[in-house]
Amino acid sequence: MNRIPVGILGATGTVGQRFVQLLDDHPWFQVTALAASDRSVGQRYADACHWLLPTPIPDAARDLVVQPIEPGLECRVVFSALPSGVAGPVEERFARAGHAVCSNAAAHRMDADVPLLIPEVNPDHTALIGEQRRRRGWQGLVVTSANCSTTQLALALKPLHDAFGLRRLSVVTMQAASGAGYPGVPALDLLDNLVPYIGGEEEKVEQEPLKLLGTLEGDRVASAAFVVSAQCNRVPVRDGHTECVSIEFARQPGADEVIAALEGFRGPAEAADLPGSPAHPIVVRREPDRPQPVRDRDAGRGMSVVVGRVRPCPVLHTRFVLLGHNTVRGAAGGSIHNAELLVAQGWVA
Numbered sequence: 001m002n003r004i005p006v007g008i009l010g011a012t013g014t015v016g017q018r019f020v021q022l023l024d025d026h027p028w029f030q031v032t033a034l035a036a037s038d039r040s041v042g043q044r045y046a047d048a049c050h051w052l053l054p055t056p057i058p059d060a061a062r063d064l065v066v067q068p069i070e071p072g073l074e075c076r077v078v079f080s081a082l083p084s085g086v087a088g089p090v091e092e093r094f095a096r097a098g099h100a101v102c103s104n105a106a107a108h109r110m111d112a113d114v115p116l117l118i119p120e121v122n123p124d125h126t127a128l129i130g131e132q133r134r135r136r137g138w139q140g141l142v143v144t145s146a147n148c149s150t151t152q153l154a155l156a157l158k159p160l161h162d163a164f165g166l167r168r169l170s171v172v173t174m175q176a177a178s179g180a181g182y183p184g185v186p187a188l189d190l191l192d193n194l195v196p197y198i199g200g201e202e203e204k205v206e207q208e209p210l211k212l213l214g215t216l217e218g219d220r221v222a223s224a225a226f227v228v229s230a231q232c233n234r235v236p237v238r239d240g241h242t243e244c245v246s247i248e249f250a251r252q253p254g255a256d257e258v259i260a261a262l263e264g265f266r267g268p269a270e271a272a273d274l275p276g277s278p279a280h281p282i283v284v285r286r287e288p289d290r291p292q293p294v295r296d297r298d299a300g301r302g303m304s305v306v307v308g309r310v311r312p313c314p315v316l317h318t319r320f321v322l323l324g325h326n327t328v329r330g331a332a333g334g335s336i337h338n339a340e341l342l343v344a345q346g347w348v349a
């Protein structure tokens with residue numbers, strides 16, 4: 001198959017670089033356009049970008065000249081890794097011009113006609129694209145990935161909601177420095193420290209799971225009916241968000257039932273064969289001191305969520321710790337996975 005030409009908006013940033021890395025040698029997609037701010041436009045990618053990843057800049061990207069974030073880029077799919085304040089109107093312009101936009105930014109996540117998507121969780125929500133095109137007159141489309149903490153949380157919640165019914169849950173996050181972009185939080189604020197506030201994050205973690213686990217009803221998604229309380233912290237970890245979760249269910253399960261539901265989860269068949277799908281979307285560890293960012297964030301090439309310490313909760317019903325790679329499953333890897341789903345479903349040819 002001829003690979004589909006794709007572009008990256010915000011290609012020089014933390015998430016943009018992860019896109020460039022993950023798309024190198026992708027079986028379906030080929031990076032043909034890189035775009036960023038005026039600071040970078042006109043420079044070779046290798047010169048414009050302060051490369052942060054341990055693998056070298058892919059040869060195919062190194063000499064591409066960074067372009068402005070305007071339609072006209074030579075590509076059918078556009079991955080957006082722009083700051084949310086910039087992304088909204090730019091993504092709309094690309095969709096109007098016929099591109100399929102797969103966004104990491106928050107700008108359109110909660111729009112009623114924009115799918116907030118995780119292939120193993122809610123692949124049927126792409127049906128909103130029909131309504132989106134009717135309402136907005138677009139030839140292209142916009143789908144979004146959830147906030148990085150939400151994505152891994154929603155993956156773990158999906159089989160539990162299906163099996164036992166979520167009523168309410170509390171989540172305390174310990175989020176990696178790379179989640180703040182580059183240069184992000186100043187070193188002197190984070191080394192030997194923890195910052196118990198991430199602007200806007202708790203609202204996202206409380207709202208986005210309800211849309212992700214909501215039910216498609218005609219041309220809208222009816223939100224799931226559980227309640228989330230989130231407390232979000234920035235910690236001096238490079239990559240990998242850890243979350244402590246306590247849940248009350250409609251039907252209280254035993255810890256062994258929770259583990260079986262998590263381990264047995266594969267997601268719908270249409271998600272299972274995508275290039276980015278890990279064999280096990282959720283990996284359960286039995287050791288008392290796992291998951292840990294350094295040891296577990298690369299599980300399933302960074303696309304698996306790792307859950308450990310599953311045990312009864314004396315306040316609610318069940319508690320556990322989960323971990324996911326924030327720039328892979330929580331950002332670029334998740335968006336590429338969404339684009340693969342769009343191709344598999346025929347939305348992108």
Ligand code: NAP
Pocket residue numbers: 009010011012013014015016035036037038039040041069080081082083084086087104105106146147148178179180181182183326327330331
């Ligand atoms: P970042 O490291 O700050 O990178 C921002 C990128 O956007 C850079 O390429 C920058 O280009 C470009 N940019 C900034 N202002 C621009 C403007 N006015 N016009 C055009 N380009 C502009 O940020 P990030 O962490 O990669 O985050 C990108 C997006 O992904 C954000 O919406 C974020 O919320 C979301 N996200 C991030 C994570 C994560 O783990 N980091 C996870 C999920 C979602 P220059 O280099 O040229 O300035």
